[in-house]
Amino acid sequence: MTRVDAPREDRATLLRFVERFALVLRESGMAPMPARVFAYALADDADRYTAAELAEGLQVSPAAISGAVRQLVQIGFLVREREPGTRSDLYVLDDENLWTRFTGAELSALQRLEDVVAAGIDLIGVQRPGGRRLAETREFLAFLHEVLADAVARWPEERTRRAVRGSAG
CATH class of the missing domain: 1.10.10.10 (Winged helix-like DNA-binding domain superfamily/Winged helix DNA-binding domain)
Incomplete structure (x- = not known):
């Protein structure tokens, strides 16, 4: 139905x-x-x-x-x-790995942001307030990229673990 x-x-x-x-x-x-x-x-x-x-x-x-x-x-x-x-x-x-594919696309967007911010830092320098803000932005984006990439890599094992836990409960 x-x-x-x-x-x-x-x-x-x-x-x-x-x-x-x-x-x-x-x-x-x-x-x-x-x-x-x-x-x-x-x-x-x-x-x-x-x-x-x-x-x-x-x-x-x-x-x-x-x-x-x-x-x-x-x-x-x-x-x-x-x-x-x-x-x-x-x-x-296309629900096979839907959210890991979606997050992979987001990782690409984060990388582009990181690259643009890094280029801005090269132009402005970190001695100025704007450059320091850009440097912190770059570090945050790099951190976020690492965490999301790790989550995507760990998801297949985590999905299996959660499915086993869910079927036992």
């Missing part, structure tokens, strides 16, 4: 969560409709959708979905597939 077929109260609960999660994603920089589509695909029970099914599930127009799925395919959150004999694309949440 897809969520579209679920009882009205279950659908309303799902959509309330989707809107709440999408708002947090938007505040983190994701565009509104991709945030809603991603939150829906993550929380809904189905594992693949047509654009029409996403539009129906989110209660939006199909036109609103096309740009959102295009962006989510580009960043690797959704995969576009097609079933033999059909004309509609299917969108599948």
